[in-house]
Amino acid sequence: xxxxxxxxxxxxxxxxxxxxxxxxxxxxxPVPKDRRRAEDEKLLxxxxxxxxxxxxxxxxxxxxxxxxxxxxxxFYDEDSREYFFxxxxxxxxxxxxxxxxxxxxxxxxxxxxxYDEELAFFxxxxxxxxxxxYEDYRDRKRENAERLMDDKLSEAGDQSLPQLTDLRQKMWRxxxxxxxxxxxxxxxxxxxxxxxxxxxxxxxxxxxxxHRPGRAGTLPCGERYKxxxxxxxxxxxxxxxxxxxxxxxxxxxxxxxxxxxxxxxxVVAILPYYIGLGITDNDDVSGAFVTxxxxxxxxxxxxxxxxxxxxxxxxxxKSCASELGFLVFSLAMAIIIFATVMFYAEKNEQDTNFTxxxxxxxxTIVTMTTLGYGDMVPGTIAGKIVGGVCSLxxxxxIALPVPVIVSNFSRIYHQNQRADKRKAxxxxxxxxxxxxxxxxxxxxxxxxxxxxxxxxAQESGVELDDAGRDEDIFELQHHHLLRCLERxxxxxKVSSKPDHVTRSPxxxxxxxxxxxxxxxxxx
Amino acid sequence: MATPPExxxxxxxYELEPSRTPKPIPVALEExxxxxxxxxxEIRVMYRGFKxxxxxxxxxxxSFKDIYAKFFPHGNSALYAHYVFKAFDVNCSGAISFRELxxxxxxxxxxxxxxxxRWAFRxxxxxxxGAITRQELAEVVVAVHELLGRRAPPGSPAARLDxxxxxxxxxxxxxxxxxxxxxxxxxxxxxxSCLKDDAITRSLQMFDSAL
Numbered sequence: 001x002x003x004x005x006x007x008x009x010x011x012x013x014x015x016x017x018x019x020x021x022x023x024x025x026x027x028x029x030p031v032p033k034d035r036r037r038a039e040d041e042k043l044l045x046x047x048x049x050x051x052x053x054x055x056x057x058x059x060x061x062x063x064x065x066x067x068x069x070x071x072x073x074x075f076y077d078e079d080s081r082e083y084f085f086x087x088x089x090x091x092x093x094x095x096x097x098x099x100x101x102x103x104x105x106x107x108x109x110x111x112x113x114x115y116d117e118e119l120a121f122f123x124x125x126x127x128x129x130x131x132x133x134y135e136d137y138r139d140r141k142r143e144n145a146e147r148l149m150d151d152k153l154s155e156a157g158d159q160s161l162p163q164l165t166d167l168r169q170k171m172w173r174x175x176x177x178x179x180x181x182x183x184x185x186x187x188x189x190x191x192x193x194x195x196x197x198x199x200x201x202x203x204x205x206x207x208x209x210x211h212r213p214g215r216a217g218t219l220p221c222g223e224r225y226k227x228x229x230x231x232x233x234x235x236x237x238x239x240x241x242x243x244x245x246x247x248x249x250x251x252x253x254x255x256x257x258x259x260x261x262x263x264x265x266x267v268v269a270i271l272p273y274y275i276g277l278g279i280t281d282n283d284d285v286s287g288a289f290v291t292x293x294x295x296x297x298x299x300x301x302x303x304x305x306x307x308x309x310x311x312x313x314x315x316x317x318k319s320c321a322s323e324l325g326f327l328v329f330s331l332a333m334a335i336i337i338f339a340t341v342m343f344y345a346e347k348n349e350q351d352t353n354f355t356x357x358x359x360x361x362x363x364t365i366v367t368m369t370t371l372g373y374g375d376m377v378p379g380t381i382a383g384k385i386v387g388g389v390c391s392l393x394x395x396x397x398i399a400l401p402v403p404v405i406v407s408n409f410s411r412i413y414h415q416n417q418r419a420d421k422r423k424a425x426x427x428x429x430x431x432x433x434x435x436x437x438x439x440x441x442x443x444x445x446x447x448x449x450x451x452x453x454x455x456x457a458q459e460s461g462v463e464l465d466d467a468g469r470d471e472d473i474f475e476l477q478h479h480h481l482l483r484c485l486e487r488x489x490x491x492x493k494v495s496s497k498p499d500h501v502t503r504s505p506x507x508x509x510x511x512x513x514x515x516x517x518x519x520x521x522x523x
Numbered sequence: 524m525a526t527p528p529e530x531x532x533x534x535x536x537y538e539l540e541p542s543r544t545p546k547p548i549p550v551a552l553e554e555x556x557x558x559x560x561x562x563x564x565e566i567r568v569m570y571r572g573f574k575x576x577x578x579x580x581x582x583x584x585x586s587f588k589d590i591y592a593k594f595f596p597h598g599n600s601a602l603y604a605h606y607v608f609k610a611f612d613v614n615c616s617g618a619i620s621f622r623e624l625x626x627x628x629x630x631x632x633x634x635x636x637x638x639x640x641r642w643a644f645r646x647x648x649x650x651x652x653g654a655i656t657r658q659e660l661a662e663v664v665v666a667v668h669e670l671l672g673r674r675a676p677p678g679s680p681a682a683r684l685d686x687x688x689x690x691x692x693x694x695x696x697x698x699x700x701x702x703x704x705x706x707x708x709x710x711x712x713x714x715x716s717c718l719k720d721d722a723i724t725r726s727l728q729m730f731d732s733a734l
Contacts, residue, residue: 007572007590010624013631014607016639016727017646020713021664021696025722028729040568101575 044082171250368394559629581618598672
């Protein structure tokens with residue numbers, strides 16, 4: 001570490017203090033072989049036109065980097081006696097400051113990959129970035145890595161499209177991404193429709209449809225049109241069962257599928273029907289049968305396959321489990337405290353509703369959530385005071401965790417939106433790249449053909465009128481290289497698309513090419 | 524019961540530090556050149572290094588300890604750094620200015636044997652009363668040993684052996700330096716006994732070197 005070197009003379013001087021207590025004479029100091037240059041010289045560094053000057057010692061502080069080692073001599077310009085680098089001068093400023101102050105900073109407005117490239121060029125590891133900028137750098141790097149991984153995954157997903165031949169895999173992909181084929185889309189909409197129909201049927205079943213014959217009271221539609229509703233229910237359950245079995249068949253990992261949340265919802269949705277079929281119309285168990293009907297409402301959760309927002313909500317609730325837990329716990333605490341106080345305050349009142357502490361729970365909940373049904377009201381003054389405090393504190397306790405949950409939801413929702421946007425942009429970007437590649441490839445092939453035609457014309461002695469066209473020497477050499485390759489492999493490169501293999505030349509083409517080789521071979 | 528709205532509750536508001544005392548302007552280069560035995564170029568090089576490390580123009584004791592820690596990373600250099608700092612800080616201001624540093628360095632690197640021994644005496648005389656007691660000597664010796672670091676955990680037999688060796692060294696040195704055996708070493712005794720010892724004089728002269 002070179003900053004230590006600046007203090008070396010002083011440390012050596014302080015070593016005099018050890019002399020009186022030393023038991024043996026101290027060893028002599030090292031004598032430098034040659035008189036080191038007493039003068040420190042300034043070096044000129046030219047980075048894309050911007051000139052930097054610094055002491056040689058400053059650069060040699062870090063001898064394992066490009067500027068500190070002899071590697072910089074490769075960039076020395078003899079004529080102007082300076083070191084020339086054709087790199088970004090803005091980023092170089094930070095790199096030079098690293099030599100000067102020992103701290104490498106990361107500018108927030110620079111692109112991470114560009115910065116990384118400069119660091120790699122100058123032989124500096126990103127680990128030496130100072131604490132002040134390291135967090136920022138690491139966050140940006142992680143974002144970048146995630147984006148790259150995302151791209152790679154979706155590319156891999158895209159590329160695997162034409163290779164699925166297995167029926168199982170095709171079905172699974174159709175189930176997971178309805179947009180891949182028309183059949184999948186149709187299936188998606190049909191199941192969605194039947195979920196809606198089933199839920200609607202459950203709801204309409206309970207609507208009063210007329211009067212009971214012979215008795216007072218209304219008759220719900222479910223009992224009046226028993227057969228109709230039963231048929232509807234059967235049809236829906238058939239569809240759901242078929243869907244579940246198909247998914248089970250197509251799943252790549254059946255155990256994992258069976259344990260997943262969606263499959264459990266599916267099972268809970270269709271099981272009551274089958275259990276209901278099994279149970280006979282016995283009075284003892286009809287109570288249980290009615291309970292089972294309640295579970296039919298879980299069919300509505302099947303919609304979460306169809307709605308991304310619902311999935312995000314579920315995911316948010318899962319990730320906010322601790323906040324929700326805190327909410328429930330604090331509410332429970334507050335309820336118990338206030339209910340107890342309320343009970344003891346109202347116990348001795350006449351005709352009071354507060355007959356026990358659990359009875360006071362209901363009052364506390366209704367008051368804390370500021371519902372205030374009014375079915376239980378305190379009578380004593382103490383009870384009223386406690387009721388007031390209860391409602392005020394209820395507002396606070398419930399309002400506290402809510403913003404956390406909301407911000408979590410917002411963050412996850414935006415993340416999802418960003419991922420979708422990135423996917424859409426990626427498709428557009430890849431399409432752009434493909435078009436650019438194709439056009440440049442076509443331009444290249446046409447140029448090559450023109451050059452060959454010109455060469456053939458030259459060889460056969462035809463005068464060219466546009467002989468003054470200056471062609472890029474690089475392109476000329478590139479064409480020449482390709483021609484050599486063609487001669488070697490006896491193939492002609494026709495198209496610009498990379499996956500179309502070059503085709504062998506037709507005999508006519510080959511003759512035409514070989515014809516002007518003939519005179520050369522004869523000699 | 525109501526708190527006034529401006530008072531922060533449980534928040535440590537960040538207050539900007541009050542502007543520091545104006546830094547001392549270093550003595551002019553010419554004068555430093557006159558007062559010390561260094562050449563202008565040497566002073567320039569040293570000042571550049573000094574200014575980079577301590578932009579305020581003075582070295583605080585903490586920076587001193589850091590510098591020593593860099594030189595002796597294996598041990599605990601804080602104790603010895605403290606003694607050296609005290610020895611350098613001529614006017615006991617709590618911070619070493621460039622001038623003080625340079626003057627002391629000039630004494631130590633370019634001065635005579637007398638001057639070096641006198642500085643060493645000041646190093647060992649912890650309380651500055653003009654006499655080194657056995658306690659003071661023991662403290663400094665322990666600090667020097669600490670520079671290398673303890674190779675054994677404290678309390679183990681190896682550590683006790685190290686301590687015993689250190690104590691024995693202290694005894695030996697004290698007996699040698701304390702000529703009239705009165706329990707303290709005065710500056711005259713120190714100078715006399717050190718000058719008589721060949722090994723010490725030779726080692727002192729070894730520090731005659733350029734930067």
